[in-house]
Amino acid sequence: MKKTWNVAVVGATGAVGTQMIECLVERNFPVGKVKFLASSRSAGQVLEYDGKPVTVEELTHDSFDGIDIALFSAGGARSEEFCPSAVKAGAVCIDNSSAWRMNPDVPLVVPEVNPHAIAGYKKKGIIANPNCSTIQMVVALKPLHDFGTIKRIVVSTYQAVSGTGNKAIDELRVQTGELLNGRPPKVEIYPHRIAFNCLPQIDSFCDNGYTKEEMKMVNETRKIMEADIATTATCVRVPVFYGHSESVNIETEKKITVAKARELLEDAPGVELVDNPGNGEYPMAMDVAGEDLTLVGRIREDATIKNGLNLWVVADNLRKGAATNAVQIAELMIEDYLK
Structure with a gap:
């Protein structure tokens, strides 16, 4: 070698x-x-x-x-x-x-x-x-899928501007300064102002009403997980410099309790469990900048379906993503x- x-x-x-x-x-x-x-x-x-x-x-x-x-x-x-x-x-x-x-x-x-x-x-x-938002999601979901077989995923992402590149980072920084100083901001990178705003559009729209970013998550998840998992996504650009956050809801064939989910994720490769919300401990974008682990927390059962879980997943989009x-x-x- x-x-x-x-x-x-x-x-x-x-x-x-x-x-x-x-x-x-x-x-x-x-x-x-x-x-x-x-x-x-x-x-x-x-x-x-x-x-x-x-x-x-x-x-x-x-x-x-x-x-x-x-x-x-x-x-x-x-x-x-x-x-x-x-x-x-x-x-x-x-x-x-x-x-x-x-x-x-x-x-x-x-x-x-x-x-x-x-x-x-x-x-x-x-x-x-894969796409940055897909990577962190499947890292978090793989151990849960292996145990309980995921049937359906509903994911909403809150994605940092660094996913668009250095010019978008600069635009958020400049727009923030302009608004704080009472000046009208220039809008060049995104279709609307990103500072102090959320944009429910990442990439262009497809004929089905989803964006290309959302369809990437749908199609890439199936290919990576090697399973025909029904997935729907809403991808939002937020005024954060580094770190994508995701609200993930899953439905599984076999019930996974919160305790079991924590047990599975605690030992999962590439995952750090941060799940003590009573003490204000949960994954945040500011904690992942420059880090390689995918943080998972806010794990709770979805009471609207038989076998459902909600999770909050955060990772540095430039690093692990x-x-x-x-x-x-x-x-x-x-x-x-x-x-």
Whole structure:
């Protein structure tokens, strides 16, 4: 087995790309050569990798010679265009965009949920990273599904602006300052003001009235969980910088008591149980920024149905919802598949 691996981070200057770089360092990924790739606008910038300067290069079809693993977070269009070139050059692509997620020949992987699916990477040389809101939900639901078989999910998400990228982070910061100083805010990134507001729209609307973000949760959950779970979602953008929160209601075939749910989640990989509401202890977005665990709390039975539970699920959308999940996949790749 190789001792080190050559890694390219595509979209290295973006919100997720910078987190991918941090995760590689923090988790001591055995990197030999590292390459940072981005658009021509960002080429020439100097970033750090483990304390050493690395110059960002322009992404081209010839960027992947000698690369073993390419971590992509540069948007769907670039992933569709450049992943095949990376694979042709001999790299395995782990893609954070939505470009490949529902392709039947591309595994959609959350390591705590369906690590076995990674084996399917050989068909295309690509592994897809799920949507950030889907990742944290299935991490929380997997142990409950294994015990009681989930039939139906009703989820409402409250998603941070960092899910849209650095420009959205800046817009929330600027709009907040403008409003606090009595000035009209500029609206550029979202269809309406995000500061001191909630937007019940993430991505564009489909013909069925749902947004693309909501349909991602529906379709990706079935693929990852490998079960035809009836899912309905409402996705809302909220004025929070980092951390997605979710209200999740599930109906199961076998009854799961609150005590049993807590027991299952307490030992679940990637989960931290924070569920003592009487003492004001429950998951909050401000607690997950920079963290990799999925926090679960507010567990209670749904009295309107026979076998129902409500949960509150929170995670850092840039970390577990994107960068950390991708690096975890890479760790499994070098451990079990790449030699």
